[in-house]
Amino acid sequence: MNKILLTGIGALLLVSFSFSLSIFAEELSSSESVGHSADDAYYLEMIIGIAHWFTGIGTVVLAVALIRTFKHMEAVTKMTSIETEYRLRPWIGPSGSITKMEKSISDDCQFEITIKNYGEIPAKGVTAKFVKSNEPLSRKSFQSSDVISYELGPVMPTMEKHYWFFINSDEWKKADSGSEPLFTGLYFEYDVTGKKSGYGMLSEYNHTSKNFVHKEMWIDQ
Secondary structure, three states, X not given: OHHHHHXXXXXXXXXXXXXXXXXXXXXXXXXXXXXXXXXXXXXXHHHHHHHHHHHHHHHHHHHHHHHHHHHHHHHHHHHHHHHHHHHOOOOEEEOOOOEEOOOOOOOOEEEEEEEXXXXXXXXXXXXXXXXXEOOOOOHHHHHOOOOEEEEEEEEOOOOEEEEEEEEOHHHHHHHHHOOOOOXXXXXXXXXXXXXXXXXXXXXXXXXXXXXXXXXXXXXEO
């Protein structure tokens, strides 16, 4: 931007100087037309021609500089708009992995995942959705009737909240022993300027490493 600005200023000065030189030469030629020799007239005409030539070049350079300046300003405005759109909004996502809690508040096995607002403004309301299956899941699985939803409420910037989900003890024993596969899906949905945004992850429990392996993660905005 600084180079474009300096080029424009230089072109403007060149046009001004050339225009002034042209006017001065024409006035000198008209005021002293009497008594001039042929050589003097030739030099005056040459000065006028050079001044007009520099004026033309300066005008072209100035026009190019102005066009580039407008394009640069347009690009800066667009980038600023995108930066504002992406920064000044909530971003909800996990800050850790899925962990099994040692003690459960029910007869089922209790699991926990922590989410965090990585954005710069609050998320007014976050809804957690959970689905599990012995068959591989997909994004469309969150549209089924088996989905469990829970309102987590607002999440402030840099704030963390814990979400719990439960798996039947017998089902967990089979998954933990490797005799039956276990697939889970988590989706955290929230509003951004009247539109739905969300973070989703599809995982599979690995009985060998004793943890949930994320098969797919995505952001909807």
